[in-house]
Amino acid sequence: EAGVVQSPRYKIIEKKQPVAFWCNPISGHNTLYWYLQNLGQGPELLIRYENEEAVDDSQLPKDRFSAERLKGVDSTLKIQPAELGDSAVYLCASSLRGGSDTQYFGPGTRLTVL
Amino acid sequence: GQNIDQPTEMTATEGAIVQINCTYQTSGFNGLFWYQQHAGEAPTFLSYNVLDGLEEKGRFSSFLSRSKGYSYLLLKELQMKDSASYLCAVARGSTLGRLYFGRGTQLTVWP
Numbered sequence: 001e002a003g004v005v006q007s008p009r010y011k012i013i014e015k016k017q018p019v020a021f022w023c024n025p026i027s028g029h030n031t032l033y034w035y036l037q038n039l040g041q042g043p044e045l046l047i048r049y050e051n052e053e054a055v056d057d058s059q060l061p062k063d064r065f066s067a068e069r070l071k072g073v074d075s076t077l078k079i080q081p082a083e084l085g086d087s088a089v090y091l092c093a094s095s096l097r098g099g100s101d102t103q104y105f106g107p108g109t110r111l112t113v114l
Numbered sequence: 115g116q117n118i119d120q121p122t123e124m125t126a127t128e129g130a131i132v133q134i135n136c137t138y139q140t141s142g143f144n145g146l147f148w149y150q151q152h153a154g155e156a157p158t159f160l161s162y163n164v165l166d167g168l169e170e171k172g173r174f175s176s177f178l179s180r181s182k183g184y185s186y187l188l189l190k191e192l193q194m195k196d197s198a199s200y201l202c203a204v205a206r207g208s209t210l211g212r213l214y215f216g217r218g219t220q221l222t223v224w225p
Contacts, residue, residue, distance in 0.1 A: 004156070031211060042118075042201050042215025043157065056212055091156065098211035100145045100164065105156040 002026070004106030006092050012112045018080035021109045025073070025094030032069055033103060034077050035091040043091055043105075049075065050098055082113045118216035120202050125222045126192050134187045134219045136202030144207040148176055148187045151199045151218065160187065160200075189221075197223045 005024040013019050025032050030051055035043035046065065048056040051072040060067065064083070069075040079086055089108040095101040117139040126132040138146070145164040149157035161169055163178035163185060175188040187200055199218040206212070 033211070041217050042203070043213075044215070045212050048211050050211075095211075100162070100205045102147070102159050102162060103213065104159065105149075107156045110154075 004092055004094055004104055006090075006106040006109055008109055009107060010110050010112075012114065013082055014114050015084055016081040018078065019082050019111060020076055020078045021090050021092075021111075023075045023077070023092030023106060025075075025092070026104055029094035029096055029104075030072070031095045031098045031101070032075050033093040033095075034067060034075070035093065035105075037089045037091055037108070039088075046077070048098070055098070079111075082111075084113050087111055087113045118202060118204055118214060120200075120216045120219045122217065123220045123222070125224065127224050128192055128194060130192050131188065131190050132192060132221065134189070134200050134202075134221065136185045136187075136216060138183050138185075138202070138204050138216075140183075140204055140206055140214070142207040143180060144205040146176075146178055146185050147203040147205070147213060148185075149201040149203065151201060153198075157201055192223045194223050194225065197221060 007022050032049040034046040037043045047060045047067050049069045052069050067077045089110050091108045093103040093105045095103045120136045147162050148160040151157040161176035168177045173190045178185045199220050201218045202216040203213040
């Protein structure tokens with residue numbers, strides 16, 4: 001069974017440019033998560049989807065970040081415009097349902113903003 | 115946020131046993147997860163405890179004491195490939211689906 005797929009794996013952009021990350025969860029998983037991980041830190045939740053509905057986006061900086069999961073399967077996270085402080089790893093995870101179901105993570109996208 | 119505390123770094127030698135501790139303070143506790151993360155890779159699930167006691171899974175075991183807000187991950191017969199960051203994460207009932215992660219413990223296993 002394929003795991004969580006993310007692309008690209010690495011992205012380097014200049015500040016003020018837009019950037020988008022894509023995630024395809026494990027087949028059949030209804031819940032999808034986007035996390036941000038800074039170096040030497042644990043992941044922090046940005047947004048959680050139950051099917052196509054964003055049910056927890058309280059930590060998403062909505063002035064520059066947006067996300068969508070239109071058909072309840074794959075998802076896109078966008079930053080526009082990017083700032084230097086956005087340099088981090090963006091992890092996508094999925095679980096069968098929400099609650100305390102085990103979350104399975106993708107390899108992440110490492111973003112560098114110059 | 116949640117107060118989740120774990121040591122920043124630990125070292126051990128091949129074949130040894132190491133215990134990684136995690137303490138937490140949270141309301142509405144709904145379980146504790148341990149993940150392993152190799153550098154540049156995805157966190158991978160190791161264990162989940164929601165009741166007090168020890169869960170054993172091969173060379174890895176995880177313990178939970180809810181009254182003390184304490185968990186540990188025990189790694190036996192250490193191998194070089196166990197060198198990684200170990201992340202403790204807490205789930206809360208009031209924010210189901212959100213995991214609160216500690217900073218991770220970087221374990222280095224020496225030959």
